[in-house]
Amino acid sequence: MERPYKVNSQLLPAGFPREFDAHIYFSAEQRQQAETFRKAAIEQFAGLKVFVGEMIPEAIGPHPVPMFEINFPKELFSEVVLWLMHSRGDLSVLVHELTGDDHYDHTQAALWLGEAVELKYSVFKK
Numbered sequence: 001m002e003r004p005y006k007v008n009s010q011l012l013p014a015g016f017p018r019e020f021d022a023h024i025y026f027s028a029e030q031r032q033q034a035e036t037f038r039k040a041a042i043e044q045f046a047g048l049k050v051f052v053g054e055m056i057p058e059a060i061g062p063h064p065v066p067m068f069e070i071n072f073p074k075e076l077f078s079e080v081v082l083w084l085m086h087s088r089g090d091l092s093v094l095v096h097e098l099t100g101d102d103h104y105d106h107t108q109a110a111l112w113l114g115e116a117v118e119l120k121y122s123v124f125k126k
Helices: 028-044 074-087 102-106
Strands: 005-007 010-012 020-025 067-072 092-097 110-113
Touching: 020 028, 020 074, 028 067, 028 074, 067 074, 074 092, 074 110, 092 102
Parallel strands: none
Antiparallel strands: 005 010, 020 067, 020 092, 092 110
8 A cells, every 4th residue: 555645744645646846935925825826726726636735834945935835747737837827926936847856856847937936955965
């Protein structure tokens, strides 16, 4: 039996295809906007293999500001990214593939929607 996968202390359902990740960043002033956007994402992708994580109210790993994540499989890339493009407002979003090489994923394989957030790349082991 496959065990659930932990993402930033949140459990993904067992068997969830972890192929792409989107980080939606927000400031203290944008928190309500981010919460509303998160709820909209849950509604938008209900019934699809899209995992919308909890609000993470502090810096974690390479992410220097609060955020929440959306995980999704390759087959839904266009649908999820187009929705993010059109619905994010002024929130910054990082989309990247999950290859197992975190440094590569967050640098060379990074796709930014909106203003890029300066990540703490030093946390990645080379």
